[in-house]
Structures are given as C-alpha cells and as structure tokens.
Amino acid sequence: MEHPGEGTRNGGSFVVSCESVSFSYPGSGRPALSDVSFELRPGEYVGVVGPNGGGKSTLVRLLNGLLKPDSGRVLVSGRDPATEPFEVRKHLGILFQDPENGLVAPFVEDDVAFGLENLGVPRKEMRDRVAGAIRAVGLEGFERREPDTLSGGEKQRVALAGLLAVEPDILVLDEPTSMLDAAGRREVLAYLETLRAEKTVLHVTHHLEELVRSDRILVLNGGELVADKTPERFLSDADLLRENRLVLPVVQRLALEIGLSPARLRTPETLAEAILAKTESGTRAG
Amino acid sequence: MTSRSLGQFYPVASPVHDLDPRAKILATAVFVVGLFLIDSTVGLLFVAAALVALVTMSRIPAGTFLLLLRPVLFIVALTVLFQVLFSREGVTLAEWGFFEIRSGGLSLGFFLALRILLLVSSAGLLTATTAPVALADGIEDLLSPLKRVRFPAHEVAMMMTIALRFIPTLGKEAEKIKGAQAARGADFSEGGPLRRARSLVPLLVPLTVGAFRRADELAEAMESRGYRGGEGRTRYRELRFRKRDALALAVTALVLLIGVLL
Numbered sequence: 001m002e003h004p005g006e007g008t009r010n011g012g013s014f015v016v017s018c019e020s021v022s023f024s025y026p027g028s029g030r031p032a033l034s035d036v037s038f039e040l041r042p043g044e045y046v047g048v049v050g051p052n053g054g055g056k057s058t059l060v061r062l063l064n065g066l067l068k069p070d071s072g073r074v075l076v077s078g079r080d081p082a083t084e085p086f087e088v089r090k091h092l093g094i095l096f097q098d099p100e101n102g103l104v105a106p107f108v109e110d111d112v113a114f115g116l117e118n119l120g121v122p123r124k125e126m127r128d129r130v131a132g133a134i135r136a137v138g139l140e141g142f143e144r145r146e147p148d149t150l151s152g153g154e155k156q157r158v159a160l161a162g163l164l165a166v167e168p169d170i171l172v173l174d175e176p177t178s179m180l181d182a183a184g185r186r187e188v189l190a191y192l193e194t195l196r197a198e199k200t201v202l203h204v205t206h207h208l209e210e211l212v213r214s215d216r217i218l219v220l221n222g223g224e225l226v227a228d229k230t231p232e233r234f235l236s237d238a239d240l241l242r243e244n245r246l247v248l249p250v251v252q253r254l255a256l257e258i259g260l261s262p263a264r265l266r267t268p269e270t271l272a273e274a275i276l277a278k279t280e281s282g283t284r285a286g
Numbered sequence: 287m288t289s290r291s292l293g294q295f296y297p298v299a300s301p302v303h304d305l306d307p308r309a310k311i312l313a314t315a316v317f318v319v320g321l322f323l324i325d326s327t328v329g330l331l332f333v334a335a336a337l338v339a340l341v342t343m344s345r346i347p348a349g350t351f352l353l354l355l356r357p358v359l360f361i362v363a364l365t366v367l368f369q370v371l372f373s374r375e376g377v378t379l380a381e382w383g384f385f386e387i388r389s390g391g392l393s394l395g396f397f398l399a400l401r402i403l404l405l406v407s408s409a410g411l412l413t414a415t416t417a418p419v420a421l422a423d424g425i426e427d428l429l430s431p432l433k434r435v436r437f438p439a440h441e442v443a444m445m446m447t448i449a450l451r452f453i454p455t456l457g458k459e460a461e462k463i464k465g466a467q468a469a470r471g472a473d474f475s476e477g478g479p480l481r482r483a484r485s486l487v488p489l490l491v492p493l494t495v496g497a498f499r500r501a502d503e504l505a506e507a508m509e510s511r512g513y514r515g516g517e518g519r520t521r522y523r524e525l526r527f528r529k530r531d532a533l534a535l536a537v538t539a540l541v542l543l544i545g546v547l548l
Contacts, residue, residue, distance in 0.1 A: 064510055089512045101500045102507035106418055106451045113522035118512035120520045130522070148454040162511065 014075070015170055015200050016040040016063065016092075021072035023058055032058040035072070036225045038218060040170070045196050047211035047231075048204040050220035051245050056204045059220065060174045063202075064092050077169065090119065092170040093163035098179050099155035100147075108150075108158050109134065109143040115166040133165035137191050153184025157191060164195075171195065173203045177210070208235075209249030212266040219244050232263040294354075296414040301530075302344035303415045307424030309531035310412050313538040317408045320542030321401055327393065329548035330400045336541045337407055344415050354410040355403060362399045369395035418450040423523055440516025448504070456497060463492050 017039045024031040033055045040046055048056055061067040062074055065085030074081055081088040093115075096102050105111040112133050116126045134140060137157040147155055156176055163171065173192065177185040189210060195201070203211065211217055217234045219227040221244050227234065234240065235252050247253075251271050252262035258275065265271045297303075302310075317333075324330055341351055375390025413421065426443030433439050464474060467488050474485050 061506075066506055066509060085509075086512060086514060089510060094510045096503065096507055096510075098503060100455065101503035104451060104504070104508060104511075105447060110419055110522055114508075114513070115511040117519050117522055118514065120518045123520060123522065123524055126520065126522055146454065147451065148458070159507075166512070 013041060014039040015042050015077055016202070017075045018059075018062075019073045019075075021062060021069045021074060023062060023067060023069050025058075031070075031223050033062070033069075033220075033223045036220070036223075037072075038225060038228060040200055040202060042169075042200055044216070045201045045203065045214045047214040047217040048202060048220060049206070049208065049211070049217060049244070049246060050226075054220040054244075055223040056220050057174060058223075060094060060172055060202075060204060063172055064089050064094060090166065091168050092172060093166060093168040094172045094174060095156070095160055095163060095176045097175045099152070099159040100179075102159050103147040103155065103162075106146055107143070108139065108145050108147065111147065111158060112161045112165050115162055119166065129165045129167070133161040136164050136194075137161045151184060152180045153187040156180060156184065156188045160188070160191060168199070170200045170202070173201065173205070175204055175206065178206065207249075208246060209251070212249060212251075219246075231266070236261060236263040294414065295417055296346050296350065297417070298345045300343060300345040300415070302340065302411070305415075305534055306525055306527045306531040307416050307420040308428055308525060308527060309535050310416055311421075311424050311428060313535050314408050314412045316535070316539050316542060318405060320539075320545060321404055321408075324401075324542075324545045324548075326548055327397050327400070329545040330397065330404065332548055333541060333545040334400060334404055337404060337411070341407070341411060344411065346411075346414055351407075351410070351414070354414065355406060358402060358406045362402050365398050365402065366395035369398060419447060419523060420525075422446040422450070423521065423525055427525060440519070444516075452497075452500070455500075456493065459496055460489065460493055463489055 018036055021033060021036045022031055023033045036055070036059065048059065050056055058067065062069055063076060063081060065081035065088055068082040076088045077091040079087050079091075081092075103111045104114050109130055112130045113126055116129060121129070134143060137160050139154065139157055139161065142150070142154070142158075147158065150158065160176075171192075176192070177188055180188060192201075192203075203214065205211065212231055212235070214231055217227070217229055217231055218225060219229075219234075219240065226244070227237075227240055229237070229240075235248065240246075241248065248256065248262060251265060251268055255262045255265045255271055255274070258278075260271075260274050260278070265274055321330075321333070324333065341348070370387055370391040371385055373388055373391030373394055376388045376393070378386050378388050379392070380387045416424070422443045425446065426439050429437060429439035429442065468474070472485065472488055474482070474489070476482075477485070
C-alpha cells in the first residue's frame with residue numbers, strides 16, 4: 001500500500017492520514033515532528049497527548065495547511081492540505097486553545113457566520129446554518145452579544161458554533177479546555193460529547209480523563225509518535241505514562257490504589273460498581 | 287465601560303437607526319460639506335434645528351447625546367475666546383486695557399462654535415445610530431468602486447471590524463497590566479505630563495507584545511476558517527437601500543441647500 005489515503009476520495013477507509021511526516025521550524029536544529037505516521041478512520045475519536053514541545057500543536061497545524069511538512073505527506077479527505085488548504089479547511093475544522101483570539105466579529109452571530117462568508121455561501125442559507133449552529137451549542141438568545149461580555153466557556157462554544165456552521169466531517173480540538181475554568185471545561189466537553197456520533201475527532205489535551213472514552217490515544221514526545229494504543233492498554237501501561245509525564249485520571253488512580261486494574265474502569269460509576277463487587281465478595285469470603 | 291463617549295453605538299430602535307448605513311454615511315458627508323458652504327448664522331441655526339429634530343427622532347436621550355459633545359467643548363471654548371479677544375470688527379462692547387470685546391468677535395465666535403458643534407454632532411449621530419458592523423459594511427460598499435484602482439476596500443472594512451472587536455479586549459488587558467504594575471509600586475497618576483507619559487511605558491510594552499501574540503493567533507484562526515481575502519466572499523448582513531433611504535438623503539441635501547441660501 002503505497003498511498004493509504006488514496007481511496008478516501010470515494011469513501012475509502014481513512015479520512016486523515018499522515019505518512020512519515022517530518023517538520024522543523026526554520027532556525028531550529030531539532031525537528032518538531034519526525035517521521036510521524038498514523039490514520040484516522042471515519043467516525044473515530046482519537047486522543048493526542050504528550051509533554052509540551054512534543055509536537056502536538058505542530059501536528060494540528062500540518063493537518064490544515066497552516067504549516068507544510070518538510071517531507072512526507074498529509075491527506076485529509078483525499079486532499080493534500082499543503083497544496084489545497086482551502087478545500088481541506090471545508091472538511092476539517094480546528095477548535096483552538098484560546099477562543100478570545102479566534103473570534104473575529106464584534107457580535108456572536110456575525111462571528112458564527114464568518115466561515116460561511118469565506119466559503120461564499122448564499123445569505124439565505126447562511127441564516128439557517130448560523131441559527132442551527134448557535135442552537136447546537138445552546139447559545140440561543142446570545143446572537144447579538146459581544147464576545148467580550150461572555151464567559152470563557154461561552155466564548156469557546158461560540159468558536160465551536162463557527163466551526164459547526166461550516167459542517168466539517170473532521171474536528172480537530174487543540175487543547176480547547178486548557179484556558180477554561182472547571183465550569184467552562186465541563187460545558188464545552190458536554191457539547192463536544194454530543195458531536196462524537198457524527199464527526200471524526202482528533203482531540204489534543206493534557207487531561208487524560210477527557211480521553212477515557214476515546215477509540216485510540218496517540219502519544220507524541222520529542223516530535224516522535226511513541227505510542228498508538230486503545231485507552232485500556234494505554235491506562236495500564238505505567239511505564240509509558242511515566243516516560244511521558246502523564247498523570248492517570250482520578251478514577252484510574254483510585255482503582256490502582258485499591259488494587260483494581262485501571263484499564264476497564266472508565267467512569268466513576270464503573271469504579272463504584274467494581275468496589276461494590278469487591279467488598280461484597282470480600283464480606284462473603286470473610 | 288459604562289461611560290459613553292464620542293463614536294459609541296447607542297442601540298435603540300428608531301427610524302434613524304433603521305436607515306441603510308450607506309445612506310447615513312452619504313448624508314453625513316453631504317451635511318459636513320454643506321456646513322462649510324453655509325456662511326450665515328441664520329443658515330446654521332436652520333440646519334441646527336433640523337439636526338435637533340433628527341436627534342429626537344433617533345430616540346437617543348438629549349442628555350446622552352450632549353455627553354457625546356463633551357470632548358470637543360474645550361476646542362469650542364478656545365475658538366470662541368480667540369475670536370472674542372482678537373477680532374477687531376463691529377462695535378466695542380467692553381474694554382479692559384489691551385483687551386476689548388467687540389460685537390463682530392462675539393458673532394463670529396458664535397458662528398464658528400455652532401459650526402464645530404454641528405460637525406461633531408452629525409458624525410456623532412452617525413456612529414451612535416449605526417452598529418459598528420453595519421458601518422464597516424457600508425464603508426466597504428461605498429469604497430468598492432475604488433477596488434478597480436486597486437484600493438483595498440474589503441481589507442479596510444475587515445480591519446475596522448477587527449479593531450472594533452478587539453478594543454474592549456485590549457482595554458481589559460490594559461486594566462489588568464495597570465493593576466499588576468500598580469501592585470509593584472508603579473504610579474500612573476502623579477508627576478508632570480512627561481513623567482506621566484514615561485510611566486505609561488511599562489503599560490504599553492506588555493500591551494503591544496500581547497497584541498502581537500493575539501494578532502498571530504487571530505491570523506491562524508481566520509485562515510483555518512477559510513479566510514482568503516474579499517474575493518468570492520458573501521456577506522451575512524444585508525444592506526438594502528430602500529425608498530426611505532433615498533428620501534432621507536434627499537431631505538438632508540435639501541436642508542443643507544436651504545441653509546446655504548439663507
């Protein structure tokens with residue numbers, strides 16, 4: 001298979017593929033990414049973790065042509081972002097870290113419309129899609145608000161609505177909750193959760209608990225892809241976690257402390273059930 | 287920001303707010319040119335009466351509107367004083383040694399003060415009754431014929447929009463930095479003008495650095511959302527030049543014409 005991404009244009013097996021992609025920032029001796037290869041299948045939810053400077057942000061920017069690889073090839077829906085960035089950006093939307101600096105227009109609804117204006121969508125259709133996107137993130141009634149009067153979580157939801165209006169098949173989340181407080185994080189994650197059924201998602205984060213329900217987790221460290229595992233395998237690999245300075249989420253840490261295997265316990269509920277089962281069998285035995 | 291200042295949008299529903307921004311921009315231009323053609327106080331008073339009627343129609347409270355004028359009161363006062371003290375026309379009304387007040391100076395001062403106030407009021411009425419986005423759209427539209435001579439009409443409008451979007455953001459950031467510097471003992475309020483200007487450096491440097499970082503991120507976000515200039519772009523907001531817009535423009539021109547003839 002020389003070009004694994006080739007088939008995607010006619011609904012093949014991959015929506016995103018990276019083939020031995022390398023990239024160095026000008027003037028920097030060390031490559032930011034070296035020889036990174038992976039694929040995303042349609043509908044997958046894949047996490048990306050790793051220490052700062054590991055290459056996560058660089059990878060995100062290569063996917064939509066903000067950066068061009070020095071060698072190797074990226075394909076998104078069968079197109080190369082290095083040569084067709086505008087086409088790729090219709091299919092792949094990025095939710096950035098700081099929503100404050102991503103909102104362009106002085107009013108919420110104008111900002112949500114920004115991507116559609118760029119695509120040249122007719123006004124009538126634009127009205128419906130903007131209204132739909134604002135509804136999808138639960139911001140009805142905020143149309144005429146100025147971004148500056150919104151909370152961090154609300155701003156990030158406006159940014160998300162702006163992406164959804166364009167109706168991309170692929171969402172790339174570049175640490176979208178890192179600038180938010182606990183409440184803002186919860187609300188943004190809740191709306192992202194509703195999208196996983198219809199979109200292919202690549203979610204870059206420092207918080208492993210955001211990825212316990214993902215299909216796969218990629219680990220980038222020092223510009224190299226050092227792991228590509230299911231959350232079960234990933235969470236039970238203590239060495240891998242330590243080497244990449246990753247901290248287990250609370251549920252898994254607790255499970256490990258009381259002698260349960262963390263891999264299968266994804267939610268507080270499953271942990272509670274496991275503890276219950278354990279204590280019951282314990283009392284029976286005693 | 288609770289204090290309203292010149293150039294701020296006052297969002298209420300009124301027939302004036304409802305006009306097409308292009309009609310309002312053009313009417314303001316006609317008004318300003320007209321003001322400079324009027325050479326009689328009677329003419330100015332007539333136009334002033336028309337403007338008062340227009341402000342009333344715009345449903346902006348008179349007090350709020352007068353607040354718009356506050357920043358120019360100093361210039362107005364200076365102009366009047368200058369005319370009154372140095373004019374040598376008309377009959378002498380009062381005299382203190384070298385200075386004398388003459389009727390010619392008084393009336394000329396009044397005329398100029400009125401002209402400045404009308405000038406500022408007309409511009410203030412435009413920005414107070416037109417949403418910033420609409421204003422930017424209107425300017426882009428009016429400038430678009432200049433695209434043929436490679437004038438960047440879309441870029442100018444986009445710059446305006448972005449500036450409007452980030453003014454409050456940068457204002458907040460300035461407050462934050464000010465607080466941080468004050469906590470370390472910086473003083474922004476004491477000393478002469480030079481010292482006060484110098485004390486702004488520790489405020490402006492981080493603010494500028496921050497603005498560049500924001501600009502970088504904004505450019506990435508805009509590109510990621512498919513922005514590639516004005517070519518092939520559609521607009522979310524619709525501008526419609528209706529009969530009443532044409533009517534408003536015609537009435538403005540007529541009022542100014544009468545003013546000139548008076």
